[in-house]
Amino acid sequence: MASLAGEIDNTSDDPRVRAPLVVGDHDLASVTESVARVAEAPRPPRAWYIAFAISVSALAILGVMILYLIFTGVGVWGVNNPVGWGFAIVNFVFWVGIGHAGTLISAILFLFRQKWRTGINRFAEAMTIFAVICAGMFPGIHVGRIWFTYWMFPVPNQMELWPQFRSPLMWDLFAVGTYFTVSLMFWYVGMIPDLATFRDRAVTRVRRMLYGFFALGWTGAARHWHRYERAYLILAALATPLVLSVHSVVSFDFAAAQLPGWHTTILPPYFVAGAIFSGFGMVMTLAVPARQLFGLKHLITMRHLENMSKIILVTGSMVGYAYLTEFFISWYSGNIFERFAFIGRAMGPYWWAYWIMVTCNVVTPQLFWFKRCRTSILVLFIASIFVNIGMWFERFVIVISSLSADFLPAQWGYYTPTLIDILTLIGSFGLFFTGFLLFCRYLPMVAIAEIKAVMPRKHRQGAAAAGEAGA
Amino acid sequence: MTHAPVIDIKNERRHVDDLTPALARRAGFTGVLVLVVGAILGYVFGADHFAEQFLRSYLASYCFFLSLALGGLFFVLLQHLTYAGWSVVVRRLAEVVACAMPLMAILALPIVMAVLLGWKYPFSWANADVVAHDALIQKKQAYLNAPFFLLRTIIYFAVWIRLASYFHAKSVEQDTTGDVELTRRMAKVSAPGMLLFAVTITLFSFDYIMSLDPHWFSTIFGVYFFAGSAVGIFAVLIIMAYLLQREGRLENVITTEHYHDVGKFMFAFIVFWAYIAFSQYMLIWYANIPEETEWYHVRQTGGWERVSLALLFGHFFIPFLALISRHPKRRKNWLVAGAVWILLMHWIDIYWLTIPAAHDGAEPHASLHLLDATCLIGLGGLFVWSVAGRLAHQSLIPERDPRLAESLAFENQ
Numbered sequence: 028m029a030s031l032a033g034e035i036d037n038t039s040d041d042p043r044v045r046a047p048l049v050v051g052d053h054d055l056a057s058v059t060e061s062v063a064r065v066a067e068a069p070r071p072p073r074a075w076y077i078a079f080a081i082s083v084s085a086l087a088i089l090g091v092m093i094l095y096l097i098f099t100g101v102g103v104w105g106v107n108n109p110v111g112w113g114f115a116i117v118n119f120v121f122w123v124g125i126g127h128a129g130t131l132i133s134a135i136l137f138l139f140r141q142k143w144r145t146g147i148n149r150f151a152e153a154m155t156i157f158a159v160i161c162a163g164m165f166p167g168i169h170v171g172r173i174w175f176t177y178w179m180f181p182v183p184n185q186m187e188l189w190p191q192f193r194s195p196l197m198w199d200l201f202a203v204g205t206y207f208t209v210s211l212m213f214w215y216v217g218m219i220p221d222l223a224t225f226r227d228r229a230v231t232r233v234r235r236m237l238y239g240f241f242a243l244g245w246t247g248a249a250r251h252w253h254r255y256e257r258a259y260l261i262l263a264a265l266a267t268p269l270v271l272s273v274h275s276v277v278s279f280d281f282a283a284a285q286l287p288g289w290h291t292t293i294l295p296p297y298f299v300a301g302a303i304f305s306g307f308g309m310v311m312t313l314a315v316p317a318r319q320l321f322g323l324k325h326l327i328t329m330r331h332l333e334n335m336s337k338i339i340l341v342t343g344s345m346v347g348y349a350y351l352t353e354f355f356i357s358w359y360s361g362n363i364f365e366r367f368a369f370i371g372r373a374m375g376p377y378w379w380a381y382w383i384m385v386t387c388n389v390v391t392p393q394l395f396w397f398k399r400c401r402t403s404i405l406v407l408f409i410a411s412i413f414v415n416i417g418m419w420f421e422r423f424v425i426v427i428s429s430l431s432a433d434f435l436p437a438q439w440g441y442y443t444p445t446l447i448d449i450l451t452l453i454g455s456f457g458l459f460f461t462g463f464l465l466f467c468r469y470l471p472m473v474a475i476a477e478i479k480a481v482m483p484r485k486h487r488q489g490a491a492a493a494g495e496a497g498a
Numbered sequence: 499m500t501h502a503p504v505i506d507i508k509n510e511r512r513h514v515d516d517l518t519p520a521l522a523r524r525a526g527f528t529g530v531l532v533l534v535v536g537a538i539l540g541y542v543f544g545a546d547h548f549a550e551q552f553l554r555s556y557l558a559s560y561c562f563f564l565s566l567a568l569g570g571l572f573f574v575l576l577q578h579l580t581y582a583g584w585s586v587v588v589r590r591l592a593e594v595v596a597c598a599m600p601l602m603a604i605l606a607l608p609i610v611m612a613v614l615l616g617w618k619y620p621f622s623w624a625n626a627d628v629v630a631h632d633a634l635i636q637k638k639q640a641y642l643n644a645p646f647f648l649l650r651t652i653i654y655f656a657v658w659i660r661l662a663s664y665f666h667a668k669s670v671e672q673d674t675t676g677d678v679e680l681t682r683r684m685a686k687v688s689a690p691g692m693l694l695f696a697v698t699i700t701l702f703s704f705d706y707i708m709s710l711d712p713h714w715f716s717t718i719f720g721v722y723f724f725a726g727s728a729v730g731i732f733a734v735l736i737i738m739a740y741l742l743q744r745e746g747r748l749e750n751v752i753t754t755e756h757y758h759d760v761g762k763f764m765f766a767f768i769v770f771w772a773y774i775a776f777s778q779y780m781l782i783w784y785a786n787i788p789e790e791t792e793w794y795h796v797r798q799t800g801g802w803e804r805v806s807l808a809l810l811f812g813h814f815f816i817p818f819l820a821l822i823s824r825h826p827k828r829r830k831n832w833l834v835a836g837a838v839w840i841l842l843m844h845w846i847d848i849y850w851l852t853i854p855a856a857h858d859g860a861e862p863h864a865s866l867h868l869l870d871a872t873c874l875i876g877l878g879g880l881f882v883w884s885v886a887g888r889l890a891h892q893s894l895i896p897e898r899d900p901r902l903a904e905s906l907a908f909e910n911q
Contacts, residue, residue, distance in 0.1 A: 042581065042681040042900040140584075271773060283784040290785050293717035295777040348696055352717045359704075360715045361637035362789070396689070 037330045038402055048143055049482050051325040058326065058482070062221075062473045063228055065321045071468050074320055079464045085457020092451040093168055101171050103447045110430045110442035115169040116280075118452055120422040121305070122162035122459075123203060123277055124298075125415075127270060128306025129155025130210050133217065134266035137259075145477040146331045149221075150317065150466070151310045152214040157462035158309070159207045161455045166199070195279040202276035206269050213262050219245050220255065221471035274302040281425060287368035288429035291356070297349035301418060304342035304388070307335050308414030315408045317467065326473050332407055336395045339414060343392030346421075350389065364434060376441055377428045380420050387417020504907050507897065511747045515890040522887035529879020536872025544869075550619040553612055555869035557620050558852040559877045560609065561706060562730075562845050564602045565723065566881070568699055569731025570595030571658060572724075574665045575695060578681075578688035584759055586905035587751050587895050591738045592731060593669055596662035598884040603655040605877065609706070610651055613644050620852075621647075623712040635712050642709055650705060654698045661691050669896050676898035699724055710855035714793040718778045723851075725771040730844045732764035733837035740834045748894055754828050755908050761827030764840065768821070772814040796854045801864030805850050813843040845874070 035050040049058065065071075096103055106113040129152040136144040167176050179200050181190050190197050223245035226238035245251055275295035282294035311332070318327040357369040372381045391413040394400040401407070432439045466472070541548045573592040577585045609620065618625040623635050623642040635642065665684060672680045700720025708719045716722075739752045739760075782790045797806050817840055826832040849870070854862045896902060 040581070040682055040685065042678055042685075045583075268769070275773070275777065279781070279784075282781045285785045285787060290781070290787070291717045292719075292778045292781050293721065294781070296718065296721055296774065344693060344696075348700075349717075352700065352720065356715050356717045359638055359641060360789075361634045361713075 034324065034329050034402075034404075036402070037328050038333045038398070046330050047483060048146060048328065048330065049325060049478065050328050053325055053482070055479050055482065058478060059224060059475050061322060061326065062471050062475050063225060065323075065467065065472060066225065066469055067228065067230075072320055074316075075464060075468065078460065082457050082460035082464055085454050086461045087457070088450050089454025089457055092447055092454055095447065096168060096451075097173050101169070103445065105442055105444040105448050107440055107442065109433065109438050109440050110427060112426050112430060113442060114444050114448040114452055115165045117419070117422045117426050118455055119162050119165035119169075120277055120426070121419045122158045122165070122455065123274065124302035124305040124418060124422075125309045126155040126158035126162060126206070126210070126306065127274060127299075127302035128310045129153070129158075130206070130213065130266050131270050131303055131306065132310075133213055134263040135270060137263045138267060141334075142481040143331055143334050145474055145481050146327045147310060147314060147335070148477070149214075149217065149474045150313065150463075150472050151306075152210065152217070153466045153470070154309060154313060154463060155210050155306075156207070156214060157459045157466075158306075159203065159210065160462070161459050163203060163207065164455070164458070166196070195276070195283045198276045199280060202273045206273040209262070209266050209269055213266055215241075216255070216258055216262060217474060217477070218471060219243055220247065220476040221474065223247065224475060225471060270303075271296075271299050274298040281429075286429050286433055287357075287362075287364040288372065288425065291353055293349055293352055297346065297353075300342045300345035300349065301388075301421060304339060304346055304392075305414060305418035307339050307342065308411045308418065311335050311339070311407055311411035312415060313463065315404060315411070317472070321467065321472065323473060326478060329402055332404075333398075333401045336401045336407055336410075339411070340392045340395040343388055343414070347389040350385070368429060368432075371432055372424055372428050375428065375432065377424060377431070380424050380428070384417050384420040384424050387413040388421060391417065504903050505750050507751060507895065507902075507906070510749065510751050512751070512894045512897075513890075514742070514745070514747060514894065517745060518886040518890045522883045522890070525879045525886060526883030527879075529876045529881075529883060532872050532879065533876030536869055536876060540869045540872075549612075549617070551867055551869050552873075553608065553617075553620045554853060555867055555873040556877075557609055557706070557710075558849045558870065559845075559873040560602075560605055561852060562848040562874070563598070563605075563877050563881045565727040565844070565848065566730045566734055567596055567598045567602055567662075568658070568695075568724075569727040569729075569734070570597075571599070571662050571665075572695060572728060573731050573735070575661070575688045575692045578665070578684045579692055581685060581901075583901045583904035584756065584908045586899045586902050587748070587756055588735050588739060588760065589899075590669065590893065590895050591735055591742075591889075593662070593666040594885055594888045595731065595734060595738075596658075597666050597888050598881055599655065599659045599662045601880060601884040603659060605880065606651060606655070610648055613647050616644065621709055621712070623709060632712075638712065642712060647705060650701060654702050657694050657698050661687075661695070665691075669899070670892045672899060673893055673897040678900050681900055696720075696724075699727070707851050707855075710852060711793055713789065714855075716778055716782070716790070716793075718774060722771075722774045722778060725767060725774045726844055726847050728767040729764060729771050729840060732760050732767060733841040733844065735760050736764065736833055736837040737841070740830060740837075742894065743830075751895060751906065753908075754830070755910050756905075757830055757833055758824065758827045758910050759908075761821065761833050761836075764837065765817075765821045765827070768814065768817050768840065772818070775809075775814075793855075796862060797850065800862060802850070802854050802862070805846065805864055809843065809847055809850060812839070813847060817843070 037046045037048075037050050039046060053061075104113055104115070106115075129148070132144045132151045133148045136148075166179075167173065170176055170179075178188060179190060179197070183189070219242060222238050223242040226235055226242045229235035229238055275298065278294040278298035281289035282291060284290055314327055314332065314335070318324050354369050357365040360366075372378075391410050394406060394410055400410075427442050431442055537548075537552060540552055544551055570592040573585075574589060574596055576582070577589050577592075612619065613621055613624040616625050618628060621642075622628045623638070624644055624647075629635050629639065640646075664687065668680050668684050671677070700723075703720045703723035707723065708714065708716070736757065739748070739757070742748055743752060779794065782794060796802065817836060820826060821836055826836065853870075854864070899905075
């Protein structure tokens with residue numbers, strides 16, 4: 028096997044054999060060992076401490092920002108009239124989008140029998156959970172009077188106020204709530220066998236009790252496995268439509284309105300494609316350093332990264348297709364407001380945001396047409412950061428540019444975020460990374476049990492004979 | 499996963515050269531006959547409106563069969579793009595369906611001619627008088643004009659014919675050479691091929707279907723047409739496999755497992771179609787802007803509301819409930835019945851897209867015209883002529899595809 032600067036190359040496209048998904052000289056025991064030792068090491072790597080310190084600091088900033096917001100009011104943000112939806116909604120859509128890759132990998136790729144998903148599904152799912160938490164926070168703090176947030180839920184109250192079921196914002200609450208619940212269940216159910224492994228290997232009483240509690244008495248009996256497999260399949264089938272529905276409903280927040288630039292029928296599938304695109308961007312951003320830091324290169328191989336880059340290319344192209352279709356139809360409609368909205372995006376006051384979006388989301392992924400880029404760690408990492416940036420700006424363009432200039436010129440306005448807005452955004456990354464780093468430290472980062480099912484051999488036979496991964 | 503013992507394909511009957519040439523001749527002859535007789539009858543009884551009615555009916559059936567050929571092309575591209583293993587045994591069938599593309603290019607001529615001659619139908623924007631009194635169409639003239647329409651049609655078919663014949667020819671070449679490199683090359687071509695496919699099918703649906711109502715626009719329209727095409731090809735694959743096996747071909751090659759998988763895809767795309775249809779409808783209904791709702795208005799009045807409801811139930815709820823379980827997908831007879839039903843629904847869908855729009859100001863009433871039936875049978879006959887004729891020329895499976903063994907041994911868990 029050729030070496031890609033310290034990597035084992037399993038990206039060969041020989042149609043006669045399926046590429047190995049676990050590389051190097053590994054057997055079942057050594058796979059368990061390599062995942063479990065991350066959580067069992069007395070101390071995590073130094074880089075973990077540095078990252079954790081930064082994340083917790085950002086999280087603290089978030090806490091301060093939210094308190095300041097609650098005690099002062101939403102006036103501390105840059106929202107104005109007409110731009111009543113500012114950073115908070117941009118960030119909400121951004122984080123929900125990030126949260127799409129996890130369930131796509133664990134549900135849709137599972138149904139498509141994409142075995143390579145086993146290397147990345149666990150931490151992608153964890154990422155989903157934390158991203159949806161970040162997302163859910165923003166509408167909650169955006170309501171102004173935060174102590175009435177619970178009114179969004181369909182609970183009867185003495186004042187006879189009821190949720191407005193005709194509002195897409197209400198649908199959002201249900202869509203995101205359902206998605207979070209099912210994703211959490213999926214993540215947890217999938218983790219049970221691995222938690223039992225951790226329990227069995229635990230050397231301290233606290234660890235044994237905690238992992239044991241969450242392992243639900245798993246013994247690995249055939250009956251357990253049977254039920255586990257059934258539950259997993261059913262959850263996958265339930266979660267698959269959810270992957271599409273969540274961001275479709277988020278897109279309804281915009282598309283159900285009459286505002287030019289928001290009201291367009293392609294928005295639901297376009298938002299879903301964009302969400303998967305951004306989700307995979309974030310998985311890549313996390314996977315590249317994590318596999319290095321925790322010594323998981325043999326489980327999250329070059330092929331995993333290459334496959335992810337292909338999905339980024341596909342979904343990035345879908346997003347590009349949607350941009351082009353929107354632009355064309357805005358002209359084809361013959362509607363002056365439509366035309367104005369889209370020309371305004373590219374050449375109006377927010378032109379810079381638009382071109383950042385196009386460069387990052389449409390141009391950057393084109394690198395992945397080339398195998399050399401798909402197998403270069405550096406290119407993958409940098410491109411994934413661009414994808415994250417681009418997708419944040421996409422939401423910025425959609426939310427801000429359409430609101431700032433609608434039908435009546437007298438109502439136009441320019442939106443400028445305040446320092447509080449920016450610090451809250453940074454803080455949300457703190458929340459996300461704090462959660463993710465804790466997950467890396469204490470839970471099985473890779474689905475040990477699932478990855479064993481796609482290993483070609485159970486015993487060490489030397490790296491050269493890694494073999495195929497099955498049909 | 500357990501692997502069934504791999505069968506030896508040499509013991510299987512995998513040619514139809516004794517069977518389909520005669521079928522193709524009969525189908526082609528019937529097709530032309532029905533088309534001509536229908537046209538004569540239509541002319542005799544419909545005189546004034548004959549050309550208009552004929553072109554409308556013709557366009558509906560034309561878009562239906564073209565969507566199947568496009569679906570075939572999509573299927574082939576997708577299998578190569580994803581290095582799919584399970585589907586090898588049915589891929590040749592899709593390749594052959596996609597190869598109906600040259601025929602479809604020729605069959606586009608009546609429609610293109612009507613546009614070039616500046617007729618009011620099927621596309622009112624092609625007529626100078628209509629455009630002169632319509633400010634909105636005038637704004638779109640840079641796109642909606644006859645020469646550009648012709649040029650785009652040529653480009654679409656150049657792309658589709660090239661792609662369809664490339665994948666078919668390379669695959670057949672591999673039958674004799676067994677060259678693994680061909681598989682790799684097809685995978686390489688499939689990526690830009692898919693990109694071209696997406697752009698061309700979208701613009702085609704704008705040109706040939708959406709512009710029937712030249713005021714109306716919907717960004718999701720291309721995706722909607724694509725979703726229907728994908729549903730169509732999976733139904734066609736099931737029916738083709740069933741008919742071939744009834745004649746004793748590929749008896750042990752295409753197994754329950756393959757039916758199950760094609761059935762899953764058909765189910766998935768039925769849901770996808772419903773998702774796209776719902777997205778379009780809900781957003782237009784909710785925003786309630788007259789320039790958009792007019793399109794649905796004609797489809798909810800004059801008897802069309804029944805067709806719309808038939809689609810809602812027949813194209814989604816009924817097949818959704820009927821196919822959600824694995825059992826019908828693993829019982830050939832049930833699955834074929836479902837596929838025939840779905841194909842019928844797909845035709846109704848295309849009919850519902852094209853016919854209500856093509857009227858001259860007046861709100862159209864839903865009523866099946868004799869020409870609708872003769873065009874369907876006529877073009878259907880020609881379509882079968884193309885597909886059945888080509889089936890005879892090579893093996894029914896990619897004989898030496900490097901993933902054939904994987905496909906033969908494939909089992910659902």
